[in-house]
Amino acid sequence: MQRRTFVKGLAASSLLALGTTTVAQARSRTMPISNKDTLTGKEFFLTIDYTTVNITGDTAVATTVNGQISGPTLVWQEGDTVTLHVTNKLKKSSSIHWHGIILPPAMDGVPGISFNGIPSGETFTYRFKVRQHGTYWYHSHSGFQEQTGVYGAIVIKPKRKEPFRYNKDYVVQLSDWSDEKPTTIYKKLKQMSDYYNFSQRTIGTFIDEVKEKGFSKAFNDRKMWNQMRMNDGDISDITGYTYTHLMNGQNPSTQFKALFKKGQKIRLRLVNSAAMTFFDVRIPGLKMTVVAADGNHIKPVKVDELRIGVAETYDVIVQPKRNKAYAIFAQSIERSGYAMGSLTPSSTLLARPPKMDPIPKLTMVDMGMDMGAMGKKGGTGMKCSSGMAMPSKKSMKKYKWAAMDAQKYPITKLPMARGVQTTMMAMSPKYRLDDPGVGLRHNGRKVLTYADLKNRYSTKRDRKPDREIVLHLTGNMERYMWSINGIKYADSKPLQFHYGERLRITFINDTMMNHPMHLHGMWSDLETGDDNRLVRKHTVIVQPGSKISYRVTVDAKGSWAYHCHLLYHMGGMFRKVVVS
Amino acid sequence: MRSIKIHCKKSLNDFCKKILLSIFTVVSVSQSTFAAEGDDPLLSMVVMDKFEVLNNNEKTRVWEGSAWFGYDINKLYIYTAGEATADGLESSQNELVYSRAIAPFWDAQIGLAYDKNADASKTWAEVAIAGLAPYYFETRAALLINGDGNVGLRVDAEYEALITQKLILTPSLEADFYTKDDAKLEIGSGLSSVEAGLRLRYEFVREFAPYIGVTWGRTFGNTRNYNAINETNFLVGLRFWF
Numbered sequence: 001m002q003r004r005t006f007v008k009g010l011a012a013s014s015l016l017a018l019g020t021t022t023v024a025q026a027r028s029r030t031m032p033i034s035n036k037d038t039l040t041g042k043e044f045f046l047t048i049d050y051t052t053v054n055i056t057g058d059t060a061v062a063t064t065v066n067g068q069i070s071g072p073t074l075v076w077q078e079g080d081t082v083t084l085h086v087t088n089k090l091k092k093s094s095s096i097h098w099h100g101i102i103l104p105p106a107m108d109g110v111p112g113i114s115f116n117g118i119p120s121g122e123t124f125t126y127r128f129k130v131r132q133h134g135t136y137w138y139h140s141h142s143g144f145q146e147q148t149g150v151y152g153a154i155v156i157k158p159k160r161k162e163p164f165r166y167n168k169d170y171v172v173q174l175s176d177w178s179d180e181k182p183t184t185i186y187k188k189l190k191q192m193s194d195y196y197n198f199s200q201r202t203i204g205t206f207i208d209e210v211k212e213k214g215f216s217k218a219f220n221d222r223k224m225w226n227q228m229r230m231n232d233g234d235i236s237d238i239t240g241y242t243y244t245h246l247m248n249g250q251n252p253s254t255q256f257k258a259l260f261k262k263g264q265k266i267r268l269r270l271v272n273s274a275a276m277t278f279f280d281v282r283i284p285g286l287k288m289t290v291v292a293a294d295g296n297h298i299k300p301v302k303v304d305e306l307r308i309g310v311a312e313t314y315d316v317i318v319q320p321k322r323n324k325a326y327a328i329f330a331q332s333i334e335r336s337g338y339a340m341g342s343l344t345p346s347s348t349l350l351a352r353p354p355k356m357d358p359i360p361k362l363t364m365v366d367m368g369m370d371m372g373a374m375g376k377k378g379g380t381g382m383k384c385s386s387g388m389a390m391p392s393k394k395s396m397k398k399y400k401w402a403a404m405d406a407q408k409y410p411i412t413k414l415p416m417a418r419g420v421q422t423t424m425m426a427m428s429p430k431y432r433l434d435d436p437g438v439g440l441r442h443n444g445r446k447v448l449t450y451a452d453l454k455n456r457y458s459t460k461r462d463r464k465p466d467r468e469i470v471l472h473l474t475g476n477m478e479r480y481m482w483s484i485n486g487i488k489y490a491d492s493k494p495l496q497f498h499y500g501e502r503l504r505i506t507f508i509n510d511t512m513m514n515h516p517m518h519l520h521g522m523w524s525d526l527e528t529g530d531d532n533r534l535v536r537k538h539t540v541i542v543q544p545g546s547k548i549s550y551r552v553t554v555d556a557k558g559s560w561a562y563h564c565h566l567l568y569h570m571g572g573m574f575r576k577v578v579v580s
Numbered sequence: 581m582r583s584i585k586i587h588c589k590k591s592l593n594d595f596c597k598k599i600l601l602s603i604f605t606v607v608s609v610s611q612s613t614f615a616a617e618g619d620d621p622l623l624s625m626v627v628m629d630k631f632e633v634l635n636n637n638e639k640t641r642v643w644e645g646s647a648w649f650g651y652d653i654n655k656l657y658i659y660t661a662g663e664a665t666a667d668g669l670e671s672s673q674n675e676l677v678y679s680r681a682i683a684p685f686w687d688a689q690i691g692l693a694y695d696k697n698a699d700a701s702k703t704w705a706e707v708a709i710a711g712l713a714p715y716y717f718e719t720r721a722a723l724l725i726n727g728d729g730n731v732g733l734r735v736d737a738e739y740e741a742l743i744t745q746k747l748i749l750t751p752s753l754e755a756d757f758y759t760k761d762d763a764k765l766e767i768g769s770g771l772s773s774v775e776a777g778l779r780l781r782y783e784f785v786r787e788f789a790p791y792i793g794v795t796w797g798r799t800f801g802n803t804r805n806y807n808a809i810n811e812t813n814f815l816v817g818l819r820f821w822f
Contacts, residue, residue, distance in 0.1 A: 195786055202744055223715075226715045227714045229714060420682070476684055479652055479684075481620075490620070
């Protein structure tokens with residue numbers, strides 16, 4: 001895959017050299033805050049239209065905002081009322097959703113929930129007051145238009161000075177692109193759910209496993225996965241087989257370039273606008289100080305690497321000490337490809353990509369199995385003997401999340417179905433906030449985990465929850481069907497939230513995939529171990545086989561969308577929320 | 581016999597109408613307008629699992645495939661398998677079934693089967709179960725019932741062993757049983773026939789994979805009296821789907 005990406009990139013750059021103007025390459029986004037790709041002010045004009053692009057070496061038709069991928073970065077000022085005129089020149093209905101922005105329900109841009117969508121040829125005007133600051137993004141909420149290019153970043157300047165300093169500011173927007181039509185991709189996944197997965201277990205890898213841990217262990221291990229009809233290489237549904245991973249619309253060959261002068265502090269606003277790809281981001285040679293998550297300030301934390309789930313944003317500050325090009329390296333979670341740019345003192349000096357990490361394998365922890373009981377023979381509750389690769393000593397240690405488990409609030413029971421929709425059930429889901437996740441465990445680097453996220457400001461005064469709901473994330477990977485509580489959106493009733501309440505939501509992930517869950521209209525105050533430092537997020541990753549809880553102050557009347565942000569899961573793993 | 585046939589044809593028509601009606605009902609009910617593309621679009625798939633030539637004197641051509649269209653839960657399936665030589669059709673088994681997902685890995689199916697050889701044909705009512713058994717065995721078992729009181733059971737299973745990500749070894753096993761003899765169709769009561777295969781394919785892309793293989797087929801009991809087979813054949817073929 002690595003080679004393929006390179007070849008594709010090469011083709012694209014030779015086109016560039018020949019002077020072929022294409023959307024993806026014609027732009028350089030070195031100075032987003034002053035660049036023409038950046039729109040600043042109170043009134044904005046955005047046009048969604050078809051654009052011919054060349055991202056892979058072949059031309060394809062994208063759907064774009066103002067003719068470019070990524071769309072223009074919108075710079076707002078906290079406290080302003082912004083007006084956005086969005087014209088739809090597509091043949092189909094379209095929309096723009098302002099991801100993570102707190103606004104009236106009619107401005108939220110979700111067809112069928114907030115409004116009727118923007119019909120072909122028409123203009124819709126959004127107008128709302130900006131009540132927050134930080135890094136966000138926008139995207140189409142119609143069909144698969146987000147996959148084909150309708151997304152861009154939002155930077156909101158704060159009213160008050162921020163509690164950290166920097167000299168330069170860059171948006172680093174990650175995304176995934178395919179020359180295949182999204183409907184074709186979806187069809188293939190329904191026909192053959194592992195169509196894009198070329199890192200499955202083979203006889204060859206079995207021999208390696210036998211060498212590594214002996215025949216009986218390797219055999220039992222494989223026997224268990226096969227018995228369950230589960231694939232431990234099932235990390236991402238869609239991979240570099242069809243995806244080219246982009247950074248600010250640039251492929252790894254054309255490269256996005258962020259310029260610096262030695263000693264400067266650079267703020268990078270990482271935004272994951274991919275349809276399906278989780279990225280593991282690092283800048284070899286530099287520590288990243290994470291200062292904000294999903295737009296909100298956190299207590300600064302220094303890391304080597306962070307995983308950014310689909311739709312999440314992180315602000316990091318880096319300080320290059322040497323006059324050399326550093327790679328901003330974002331490898332996809334399943335290691336089939338990467339997005340890459342250069343943090344460089346000169347636009348002619350490009351960084352080399354580091355080697356990708358090994359292809360990760362899911363463990364029994366990711367299946368939500370009780371590792372404590374695994375040691376005792378036959379105590380697993382699943383029909384398997386033993387022999388699974390133990391995840392780590394760290395996650396075997398007594399969970400410090402007992403306090404979160406002990407929290408008891410009145411639970412409102414929700415309808416639940418266990419049928420065709422679900423192939424797996426997490427037997428013993430755990431809070432795993434200090435688990436960096438599959439592929440990042442014990443890699444020798446300091447990797448950001450949710451346990452590291454602490455609100456910069458005290459949340460001591462926040463109300464305790466009035467009640468709790470439990471949502472199981474469910475799916476049938478074999479048939480490629482996704483649902484919540486075993487019920488897909490089309491068959492579901494809206495979730496009722498009561499205006500004025502403080503609601504605790506606990507997710508249990510009954511699948512083997514990470515799901516980034518996004519609640520519209522209200523903040524998700526994530527429990528990361530300290531009730532006085534609940535971190536405000538708009539999108540929360542629920543790791544496979546794990547559970548996680550957050551609190552929502554239900555302060556926004558109306559109808560809202562609540563869903564998994566993986567574009568091809570969204571149709572089923574979706575709920576309408578009604579606040580009344 | 582003739583009346584049974586006519587009856588069968590009539591019921592086939594009714595059955596098809598019912599299936600189509602139920603499918604259209606499903607279409608209209610499952611249409612929904614929301615943020616994402618409909619999660620359950622009407623899709624189809626055609627798979628030619630076996631499309632091969634045996635290395636025997638007759639250069640027997642063998643095919644086995646299926647086609648479906650429908651939704652996540654409800655589908656209409658056509659199965660077809662058979663053999664032909666230069667002289668024409670040797671035998672074929674064809675099925676049209678309504679298939680409904682009843683468990684995470686399993687579909688229940690109901691419909692009609694139509695067997696044909698050079699001299700005769702037979703229509704059966706059919707119920708079947710198809711799906712993925714533990715350890716990834718692709719499995720199907722079909723129970724056939726004919727107006728003459730003959731009951732058949734056809735079971736097949738297949739496993740895909742990945743040698744590499746693209747080189748795939750597929751052992752398969754198929755066995756047919758009947759409760760009665762049918763001389764015209766050359767099937768006998770009890771265990772009638774067994775066929776085991778081993779095919780090695782290379783997936784240039786998922787949809788296109790040439791293969792080589794070997795099959796061993798044998799007839800038993802009265803079937804053996806009608807048509808004694810006990811042969812091993814090498815083969816080359818092409819697996820494709822779209």
